[in-house]
Amino acid sequence: MARLLGPLLVSPALIVILLLFMVPLTASVIGAFEVEGAYGLGNFTKAYDFYTQDIVFTAVIVGLSTVLTGLLAIAIGGYLTLGENRAAVAILRWLYRWPMFIPFIVVGQVLRTFLAKSGLLNSTLVAFGLLDPLTATSYLDWRGVVVAFVWKQTPFVALMVSGAMASLDRGTIEAARNLGASRLRILVEIVVPQVTTTLLVGLVLSFVTMMGVLSVPLMINAQAPTMITADIAFRLSTYRDYGVANALGLISLAISAVAAWFYLRVNMRQGR
Amino acid sequence: MSDDAYLSLKDIDAGYGRTRVLEGIDLMIGKGEFVALLGASGCGKTTLLRTIAGFALPSAGSIRVGGRDVTRLPPDKRGMAMVFQSYALWPHMTAARNIGYGLRLKGWRREAIAARVAEMEALLGLGGLGGRKPSELSGGQRQRVALGRALAVDPDILLLDEPLSNLDARIRLTVRHEIRALQQRLGITTIHVTHDREEAMVMADRIVILDKGRIAQLGTPEAIYTRPASAFVAAFMGAENVVPLDAACSGHRVDIAAGPLNRAAGLMLDRPAPPSGRLEARFRSERLELRRLDVQSAADGGAIELIGRVEAVVYPGGEWRHTVRIGDGSVLVDCPEALPPGSDVLVRVPASGLFLFAAPADGPAGASPSAADENSPARERLTA
Numbered sequence: 001m002a003r004l005l006g007p008l009l010v011s012p013a014l015i016v017i018l019l020l021f022m023v024p025l026t027a028s029v030i031g032a033f034e035v036e037g038a039y040g041l042g043n044f045t046k047a048y049d050f051y052t053q054d055i056v057f058t059a060v061i062v063g064l065s066t067v068l069t070g071l072l073a074i075a076i077g078g079y080l081t082l083g084e085n086r087a088a089v090a091i092l093r094w095l096y097r098w099p100m101f102i103p104f105i106v107v108g109q110v111l112r113t114f115l116a117k118s119g120l121l122n123s124t125l126v127a128f129g130l131l132d133p134l135t136a137t138s139y140l141d142w143r144g145v146v147v148a149f150v151w152k153q154t155p156f157v158a159l160m161v162s163g164a165m166a167s168l169d170r171g172t173i174e175a176a177r178n179l180g181a182s183r184l185r186i187l188v189e190i191v192v193p194q195v196t197t198t199l200l201v202g203l204v205l206s207f208v209t210m211m212g213v214l215s216v217p218l219m220i221n222a223q224a225p226t227m228i229t230a231d232i233a234f235r236l237s238t239y240r241d242y243g244v245a246n247a248l249g250l251i252s253l254a255i256s257a258v259a260a261w262f263y264l265r266v267n268m269r270q271g272r
Numbered sequence: 273m274s275d276d277a278y279l280s281l282k283d284i285d286a287g288y289g290r291t292r293v294l295e296g297i298d299l300m301i302g303k304g305e306f307v308a309l310l311g312a313s314g315c316g317k318t319t320l321l322r323t324i325a326g327f328a329l330p331s332a333g334s335i336r337v338g339g340r341d342v343t344r345l346p347p348d349k350r351g352m353a354m355v356f357q358s359y360a361l362w363p364h365m366t367a368a369r370n371i372g373y374g375l376r377l378k379g380w381r382r383e384a385i386a387a388r389v390a391e392m393e394a395l396l397g398l399g400g401l402g403g404r405k406p407s408e409l410s411g412g413q414r415q416r417v418a419l420g421r422a423l424a425v426d427p428d429i430l431l432l433d434e435p436l437s438n439l440d441a442r443i444r445l446t447v448r449h450e451i452r453a454l455q456q457r458l459g460i461t462t463i464h465v466t467h468d469r470e471e472a473m474v475m476a477d478r479i480v481i482l483d484k485g486r487i488a489q490l491g492t493p494e495a496i497y498t499r500p501a502s503a504f505v506a507a508f509m510g511a512e513n514v515v516p517l518d519a520a521c522s523g524h525r526v527d528i529a530a531g532p533l534n535r536a537a538g539l540m541l542d543r544p545a546p547p548s549g550r551l552e553a554r555f556r557s558e559r560l561e562l563r564r565l566d567v568q569s570a571a572d573g574g575a576i577e578l579i580g581r582v583e584a585v586v587y588p589g590g591e592w593r594h595t596v597r598i599g600d601g602s603v604l605v606d607c608p609e610a611l612p613p614g615s616d617v618l619v620r621v622p623a624s625g626l627f628l629f630a631a632p633a634d635g636p637a638g639a640s641p642s643a644a645d646e647n648s649p650a651r652e653r654l655t656a
Contacts, residue, residue, distance in 0.1 A: 171360025174327055179374035179425060180348035193364040 032246035043247035050231075051248065057225040059255055061142055062210045065149035066259075070203050072154045077162035077195075078187040082173070100155040107152050108219035115139035115147065115220070144220040145227070149210045157202035164198035165191055197267060204263040208256045228252050278303035278461055279324070279429060284333035286316075286323045293319040294485045297333070304459045306452065308466055308476035310508070316485040317465045318357075318433060324463065325354050325431050337428065353422035354431040357438065359414050361406040367417045368393070368402030374425040392420040395454070412443045419451070423458070430455070432464040436471060448475055469509060473497065481505050499543065503552055503629040511554040511627050513603035515578060519628070521545035526628065528576060533599045535577040539623045550631040553621070557604040561620035562594060562611065576626065578603075578619040585610050 035042035047055075076096050083089040099107070114120045117138040125131035139147070168191065176190045192199070217227040228248050235245040277300035284297040293316045301307050309317040322328045324335060326347035334343045342350045353374075361370050371392050372385040380388070393399050396416040406414055415435060422430060435451070436444045452475045455462050466472050472479050473493040481488045481496065481504075488508075489501045500506035507514075517534060520527045526545045530536040553576065565579065580598035587593070591606040596619055605619055 169358050169360055171356040171358050172362055174347070175354070175356060175360040175421070176362075176373070177327075178325065178347045178352075178354050179421075180377045181373075185377070190362055194362075 028246045028249055031242055032250045034243055043243040044251075046244050047247045047251065050244075051228070053225045054228055054231050055251060055255075057142070058211070058227045058229075058252070061145055061227065062149070062207055062255075065146050065153070065210055066203050066207045068146065068150045069153045069157050069206055070199060072150065073157035073161045073202065074187070074192055074199070076154070076158040077165045078183075078191060080162045081165040081168075081191060082183045082187060096158055097155050099152050100159070102152070103215075104148075104152060104213050105215035105219070107148050108216045111144055111148050111151070112140065112219055115144045140220050141223070142221060145216055148216045148220060149213070153206040153210065157199070157206055160198050160202040161195055164195040168194055200263050200266055204259045207259045211252050211256050277301060278305075278338055279463075280336045281324070282334045282336075284320070284323060284330045284335070286319055286328055286330045288319075288328075292485065294323065294330070297485075297487060299480060299487070299490070301461060301463065303461055306455050306462045306464065306475060306477045308464045308472035308479045309482060310466055310469060310472040310479050311482035311488075312508070313467060315482040317467075317482050319485075320482065321354075321431055321433055321463060321465045324429075325352055326350050351428035352431055353425055353427035353429075354433065355415075355418045355422050355435045357434040359406075359418040359435075359438070361414055361417055361421070363406050366403050366405055367398065367409065367413075367420075370406070370417055371402075371420040371424050374421065378425070388424055389420075392424050395423075396420050411439050412447060415439060415447065419454075423460075428461065430460050430462045432462065434465055434467070436466070436468070444471075451475065481508060483508075500554075500627055503554060503627075503632070506554045506627045506629070510556050513555050513557060513605075515553050515598055515601065515603065516631060517551045517553050517576070517628075519545075519548060519551050521548045533579055535579070535618075537576045538573055539576070539626070540574070541623060541628070546628055546630045552629045552631045554627040554629070555603075555621045555625050557593065557606045559622070559625050560605050560607070561622075562596070562605045562607040563618055563620075564611065565616040565618050575620050575622045578621065580617055580619060582611050582613050582615045582617055584613055 032043055033039050033041070076092065080089055080093055083092070102110075112119075115138065116122075117136055119138075121139070122131060122136045126133050126136065172190055172194070173186055176186045181190070212229060213227075214229040214233055217230045218233070221227070221230075228251065232245045232248045232252075235241040235248065279299075279301040281297055281299040284294055285292065286294040297320060299307075309320055311317045319328060323330050326342070326345060326349075330343065334341060336342065337351060347354075361367075362373070365373065368386075368389050372389045375385045375388055389402065393402055396419060398413065398416055398420065401409060401413060401417075406417065409417065415438075418435070432451070436447055439447060448471055464472070464475060476493060478491060479493055479496050480490050483504050489496055489505045491499075496505065497509050500509055500511065503514075515533065517528055518531065519529075522545070524541045524543070524545055526539045526541060528534065528537045528539070561575075578596075578598050580596040580603070582594050583597050583602060584595040585592055587610075591608050592610040594605045594607060594611060594617075596603050596605050596617060598619070603619065611617060
């Protein structure tokens with residue numbers, strides 16, 4: 001009886017995962033190789049022919065956003081850990097988390113009005129005389145997508161990173177200060193190396209999240225090249241072409257898997 | 273001493289938020305001196321060390337090193353290097369990189385750093401371990417790497433924050449002597465924080481006993497051990513046995529009337545006696561005389577005799593340890609021969625081992641200030 005109880009308790013969760021996740025995933029993977037009733041690589045050659053530019057664009061945009069997110073998260077976590085102005089630290093601690101609670105689609109909407117040709121950013125720059133109204137351009141292209149991703153994902157990674165930094169042995173920071181290390185050196189040489197694992201987990205999770213965002217490229221970057229997610233939506237809604245959509249999905253998965261592999265490799269090295 | 277003090281603290285107050293941790297600390301430390309800051313946990317000894325190091329700013333007072341005011345200087349501008357209780361080694365760097373980091377910050381050339389690190393490794397017996405990460409070193413080796421990291425920058429003053437408390441008891445005994453020998457060889461001014469009385473005694477030239485943020489007594493180990501200035505210090509230095517007595521005192525003379533717990537005695541002390549009245553008598557469990565009440569002996573002066581009954585006998589090694597009930601309290605008495613529980617006995621305390629203080633106005637004289645403290649050496653001794 002006792003031997004049966006364990007599997008019995010696990011089974012509801014297991015069944016949910018199987019039915020709602022594993023089965024559809026398998027169906028999509030199989031669907032990616034299905035071309036008019038037979039199996040083959042037709043969907044992938046089509047995806048390659050039509051969307052190579054978008055695939056590269058996606059990888060570059062998400063990769064760049066991940067790097068910028070990491071740098072900003074380190075800066076925020078570093079200031080929260082090493083900052084000596086208590087008021088500034090308190091304000092930053094209160095302020096930096098807000099974007100986490102704002103959905104991607106709202107971020108897209110907000111940034112549309114902020115980054116447009118006559119948006120808030122340009123009007124402010126013009127008002128301060130930093131920008132000539134005639135040369136003002138819209139930022140609603142790849143730059144807008146990167147800004148949206150970084151703005152939305154930085155708080156999440158910063159939260160993880162600053163938590164890890166806060167739980168470091170303060171002595172390791174004080175010992176470096178005692179020997180004359182500047183705060184920047186302490187951050188780069190003492191603090192960040194001790195939180196790399198947490199930082200990488202946060203960045204890999206952010207990478208995968210950004211790979212799957214549809215609303216931001218649709219709202220901010222409705223032009224070519226665009227992100228894979230927009231192409232998948234287009235294949236499905238316009239052509240009902242599940243084959244190529246599945247193939248594109250599998251390609252996204254492969255790009256995410258590279259990030260996951262990278263993380264696992266670093267993790268293994270740390271564990272040794 | 274006061275004029276040529278190398279490190280001098282004047283009237284230091286410090287605290288966290290509204291809590292005052294240190295009050296009016298005055299301390300002069302000579303060049304090359306090894307001073308231990310000793311006290312129970314929460315007495316302010318670590319705060320004092322951190323204030324000297326520059327990690328905490330005093331709310332009042334000044335700190336001078338070699339005549340230079342360093343009170344407001346950052347930690348790295350004071351010529352001090354600290355060894356942390358946790359060692360605080362950087363886990364992502366090898367032992368050699370840990371030791372050489374301070375020199376890298378100073379902009380030394382790579383070969384010069386390597387030479388200095390090798391010198392430190394040889395000095396501390398870390399040869400061949402330079403390539404290991406801290407997680408691959410034993411506790412004693414980590415401790416030496418932390419010491420090497422502090423000494424590599426050739427500081428004027430070495431600060432040690434309970435550096436031995438994370439070591440096994442056996443290793444701790446040898447490391448004590450190693451650190452002391454090293455300090456003497458380098459002639460480096462050293463301040464060592466500890467809650468271990470014996471550690472402070474065997475390592476330091478002078479001991480500062482802290483109690484509730486104030487200096488309770490300052491002196492050589494011998495002076496503090498044999499002439500404690502207060503009941504607190506006496507208790508901290510192992511005089512845990514305490515009995516109340518009524519006495520008439522004048523000058524160095526103390527006359528104790530016979531009572532239900534003691535026989536009459538007249539003593540001449542080698543120091544001025546406390547005021548007449550209710551006294552708190554403290555003594556250690558060693559060098560006492562314990563005998564059956566019915567055995568007569570030649571009564572000579574120079575000691576007090578307490579009447580009690582043996583409650584328990586244990587053998588911790590060396591001598592038999594008797595728990596003797598005297599009135600409402602009990603005392604520990606070490607004696608080469610065991611007397612069975614239930615025996616009525618006389619405990620003879622010679623004047624040289626007796627510390628007399630005016631009984632505190634509030635609370636019973638039997639309450640010992642540190643016996644309740646988990647970290648007090650008395651507690652360790654009792655449970656040893």
